[in-house]
Amino acid sequence: MNEYLQLMKSELMVILIIFILMFIKLGKGLPNGTLLSLVQLLLLINVAVSFGFNETGRIFNGMFVHNELAGFQKGILSLAVYLISLLCSDWLKDHEHMPEFFMLMLSALLGMFFLVSSDHLLMFYLSLELASIPVAAMANFDLERRKSSEAAMKMVMSSALASGIMLFGISLIYGISGSLDFATIWGSLRNEPLHIMAFVFLFSAFAFKLSVVPFHFWTADVYEGSPVAVTAFLSVASKGAVSFALFNILYKLFPNLSAPWYTLVVVLSILTMLIGNFFALRQDNFLRFLAFSSIAQVGFILVALSGQNSQVISAVTYFVLVYVFSNLAAFGVASVLRSQLGIENISQLKGLYKTSPALAWALALGLFSLAGIPPAAGFFGKLFLLMAGAAKGNYWFITIAALNMIVSLYYYLRIVKLVFSAPDGEQVQEVKILKPVGLGLVICSAGIVLAGIVSWIYDHINSMV
Amino acid sequence: MMEPGLYHLLVIGALLFFTGIYGFFTRRNMISMLMSIELMLNSVNINFIAFNKYLWPDTLGGTFFTVFVIAIAAAEAAVALAIIINLYRSHQSINVEVAEEMKY
Known part of the structure; x- marks a missing residue:
């Protein structure tokens, strides 16, 4: 019993928060502002619970595996959710269904926790569904906006198709090996047509969730239509959790097929890198732009995942940590601008520095980090990703990836230039930065700077592998 | 009279699966698309049960998986239907062609 409590502490914490919210909702209820602060406090506790005291062990007959690295990854995901709850206060504080929003978001987070820990195909399938069905409901949370329901429809349909395809792959794997346990399956998979077909079916579901080209079509529409909080959650937490799980699938389930999957x-x-980059060049909608930029970033994660050495998972984990800070800085600014001024387009950002320098700096720092310019942590994230990929010795591939980084510099810096240039004609109106939003932006900026400078973080991740 | 065996069931499963995919991409009505997805999930169930019965009769993994797939399919359909109803309120139609405000 004690073991269950110890190994599943972050999951139990999330379930506890969901129940607290449910009881508050069922009872008299609290004013929205108080409730939001309470949730933020609980999520902060959740971050602490996830990062601290991680033991190694297996429970539920080996279905659920927990170790230090999994604990750290769960910590990153909880941190992302905490930051989203801070940064999107503008939108959340007036929303009539705020407790439900958090219940859905935390259910998805719970699914991601189980996804990171799963070591059994049944557990894996259930957690992937738990991580994606609530997100579709969340995408519809601006009930009156037409675009929001369109986004939710696209999300639910494409994720249902993806999970159907994945299930077919899982059924083939079950037919091949007679087991659903990762530890017993991998030995019976060989480089044969049926086995490769099962892999391709399973992989395409991951490609859907990670929005890898050619499965990326839903991404831009869902990002544009959903509320910013949901977009941020999708692009940071969902991508992070699925890339951790993809590592498990590639390296624990299919090590014998490493030649074809490479x-x-x-x-x-x-x-993915090429299409993400070239479509990002021509976007004017800020969220659509971030969607394509996140597609391009997933391309870089795949560079590392192809590496087939012990550096891969530490590089990916570190990159996701940095990506949480840098992407959420950009999303935080987008959220404030959209809910207070209704700004959605990049061209409207011109001269933002004049009226709200704090937002401009946070946005610039986030974009520098996403582009991978040295003082920001994003540079080191990309560097480790490329190094993990380069260890395989396929240098022309790494060269293409590096060239893509240069292309991406253009469109990130274009926005920074717009933000800092003098406004012509109409000025961007002043915005009021709420305390939680300010705190979130400070944490993001500090994370971007510190995660790059403090080399202890990467060493710490590396020591857990 | 031929006894139906593993191969017959697998062929039915594969046919159903690809009928589902075909239906998903050709149907324009959202409810029909949802039904196509149900077809895919049920083909997977047939696969699981067939593998379980003919290849691995001493395990229960396939049967259990089927039960979970049915439950998840219900959950997915519930959320999808809710979303479709909400889409109908704003677009007055459940044809996917009407939901095309966002492109490229």
Whole structure:
């Protein structure tokens, strides 16, 4: 019993928060402002619970595995949710259904926790569904906006298709090996047509969730239509959790098929980076732009995942940590601007520095980090990703990835230039930065700077592998 | 009279699965698309049960998986239907062609 409490502490904490919210909602209820502060406090506790005291062990007959690294990854995901709850206060504080929003978001977070820890295909399937069904409901949370329901429809349909395809792959794996346990399956998989087909079916579901080209079509529409909080959650927490799980699938379930999947991952990675970058160049809607930029970033994660060495998972984990800070800085600014001024387009950002310098700096720092410019942590994140990929010795592939980083510099810096240039004609109106939003932006900026400078963080992740 | 065996069931499963995919991409009505997805999930159930019965009769993994797939399919359909109803309120139609405000 004690073991269950110890190994599942972060999951139990999330369930506890969901129940607290449910009882508050069922009872008399609290004023929205108080409730939001309470939730933020609980989520902060959740971050602490996830990062601290992680033991190694397996429970539920080996279905659920927990170790230090999994604990750290769960910590990153909880941190992302905490930051979202801070940064999107503007939108959340007036929303009539705020407790439900958090219940859904925490259910998805719970699914991601189980996804990171799963070591059994049944557990894996259930957690992937738990991580994606609530997100579709969340995408519809601006009930009156037409775009929001369109986004939710696209999300639920494409994720249902993806999970159907994945299930077919799982059924083939069950037919091949007679087991659903990762530890017993991997030995019976060989480099044979049926086994490769099962892998391709399973992989395409991951490609859907990670929005790898050619499965990226839903991404931009869902990002544009959903509320900013949901978009932030999708692009940071969902991507992070699925890339951790993809590592498990590639390296624990399919190590015997490493030759075919290496080719597949390399080809998809190049396509993803190219298409993400070139579509990001021509976007004017800020959220759509961030969608394509996140597609391009997933391409870089795939570069590392193709590496097949012990550095891979530490590079990916570190990158996701940095990505949480840098992407959420950009999303925080987008959220404030959209809920207070209704700004959605990049061209409207011109001269933002004049009226709200704090927002401009946070946005610039986030974009610098996403582009990978040295003082910001994003540079080190990209560097470790490329190094993990380069260890395989496929240098032309790494060169293409590095060239793609240069392309991405153009569109990130274009926004920074717009933000800092003098406004012509109409000025961006002044915005009021709420205390939680300010705190969130400070944490993001501090994270971007510190995660790059403090080398202890990467060493710490590396020591857990 | 031929006894139906593993291969017959797998062929039915594969046919159902690809009928589902075909339906998903050709149907324009959202409810029909949802039904196509149900077809896919049920083909997977047939696969699981067939593998369980003919290849691995001493395990229960396939049967259990089927039960969970049915439950999840219900949950997914519930959320999808709620979203479709809400979409109908704003667009007055459940044809996917009407939901095309966002492109490229």
